[in-house]
Amino acid sequence: xxxxxxxxxxxxxxxxxxxxxxxxxxxxxxxxxxxxxxxxxxxxxxxxxxxxxxxxxxxxxxxxxxxxxxxxxxxxxxxxxxxxxxxxxxxxxxxxxxxxxxxxxxxxxxxxxxxxxxxxxxxxxxxxxxxxxxxxxxxxxxxxxxxxxxxxxxxxxxxxxxxxxxxxxxxxxxxxxxxxxxxxxxxxxx
Amino acid sequence: xxxxxxxxxxxxxxxxxxxxxxxxxxxxxxxxxxxxxxxxxxxxxxxxxxxxxxxxxxxxxxxxxxxxxxxxxxxxxxxxxxxxxxxxxxxxxxxxxxxxxxxxxxxxxxxxxxxxxxxxxxxxxxxxxxxxxxxxxxxxxxxxxxxxxxxxxxxxxxxxxxxxxxxxxxxxxxxxxxxxx
Numbered sequence: 001x002x003x004x005x006x007x008x009x010x011x012x013x014x015x016x017x018x019x020x021x022x023x024x025x026x027x028x029x030x031x032x033x034x035x036x037x038x039x040x041x042x043x044x045x046x047x048x049x050x051x052x053x054x055x056x057x058x059x060x061x062x063x064x065x066x067x068x069x070x071x072x073x074x075x076x077x078x079x080x081x082x083x084x085x086x087x088x089x090x091x092x093x094x095x096x097x098x099x100x101x102x103x104x105x106x107x108x109x110x111x112x113x114x115x116x117x118x119x120x121x122x123x124x125x126x127x128x129x130x131x132x133x134x135x136x137x138x139x140x141x142x143x144x145x146x147x148x149x150x151x152x153x154x155x156x157x158x159x160x161x162x163x164x165x166x167x168x169x170x171x172x173x174x175x176x177x178x179x180x181x182x183x184x185x186x187x188x189x190x
Numbered sequence: 191x192x193x194x195x196x197x198x199x200x201x202x203x204x205x206x207x208x209x210x211x212x213x214x215x216x217x218x219x220x221x222x223x224x225x226x227x228x229x230x231x232x233x234x235x236x237x238x239x240x241x242x243x244x245x246x247x248x249x250x251x252x253x254x255x256x257x258x259x260x261x262x263x264x265x266x267x268x269x270x271x272x273x274x275x276x277x278x279x280x281x282x283x284x285x286x287x288x289x290x291x292x293x294x295x296x297x298x299x300x301x302x303x304x305x306x307x308x309x310x311x312x313x314x315x316x317x318x319x320x321x322x323x324x325x326x327x328x329x330x331x332x333x334x335x336x337x338x339x340x341x342x343x344x345x346x347x348x349x350x351x352x353x354x355x356x357x358x359x360x361x362x363x364x365x366x367x368x369x370x371x
Binding site (some may be wrong): 010019026028030031032035036037038041045053054056057059060061062063064066067068070071072074075076079084087091094095097098099101102103104105106109116117118121122123124125126127128129130131132133134135137138139140141143144147149150151153154155156157158159161163168169171176179180182183184 | 192206207208209214215243244246247248249250251253255256259260267271273274275277278279281282283285286289292296297300301302303304305306308309310311312313314316317318319320321323324325326328330331333335336337338339340341342345347349350351353355356357358359360362363364
């Protein structure tokens with residue numbers, strides 16, 4: 001083994017179908033307030049299906065395709081290891097718990113939303129969820145090599161979507177192709 | 191398939207193809223169609239659906255499933271969920287195969303490494319939008335900052351800190367520090 005100073009755990013080999021299924025079940029179950037943080041936790045930290053770099057690259061491709069990132073990622077990851085059956089198993093495992101809990105939440109909230117404690121708990125949970133997304137962004141950044149091109153692409157994207165509040169297709173039509181061209185034809189490739 | 195189910199299917203499956211960045215980015219468009227054009231729900235019911243679906247775990251596109259449930263019961267939930275997921279899942283299946291088969295091609299590597307920083311930026315932007323909607327006072331901001339630090343420093347299950355945030359929310363609400371929303 002090379003004495004790499006990397007703190008990131010390496011990815012392990014091919015996960016079994018039941019491993020993928022239980023993993024996606026867990027991702028769905030604990031993914032409160034957005035799913036990127038639970039996906040990162042399960043896929044990289046806990047199950048080691050992907051290295052941090054592979055994770056952020058997979059989600060990069062999923063982010064510019066239409067549809068939810070995690071939905072797209074489950075389809076791709078399932079197919080990569082177990083073909084179309086793998087895609088279907090991952091997708092259904094991912095959706096099962098959230099759909100069931102959604103109905104429970106809807107019924108419970110309709111019954112108990114008059115209680116101030118329930119509303120306070122909801123508000124506290126929502127604030128924490130926002131913080132978890134910031135934390136996820138920080139973790140994702142560890143999988144990105146800091147070059148001039150990557151920093152410029154990141155800052156430009158944040159400006160367009162986070163500050164100017166333009167729709168994401170603006171990024172897909174402008175920044176993404178420019179960044180790809182820069183990587184392929186400009187400067188040195190990593 | 192009855193009329194309303196078919197309508198749900200057509201609306202969600204056609205719009206889903208444009209949902210780059212996830213279906214949440216298209217909330218204004220769904221609102222226009224469901225409330226404005228088709229009159230399947232009123233304004234308040236639509237907003238209620240979006241907020242409640244944030245309380246359940248899972249992909250935040252589930253508000254589409256929830257709208258389906260409110261409009262047409264369990265059948266509506268199944269039809270809406272399949273409509274929002276079906277077309278895009280097939281597309282990513284195709285794209286995934288294309289890229290996996292050429293994983294060593296230089297253009298595939300370039301695409302992957304170029305998009306990585308963009309995802310970091312998009313995640314930061316969505317954290318900011320969520321924080322603006324969720325934090326109405328100092329307690330909220332403190333919870334957001336604390337959770338971000340926790341997530342960055344520790345490799346723990348995020349569920350714990352959500353539960354912690356709910357507890358602090360209750361305490362702050364009882365002490366009158368955080369008015370319930």
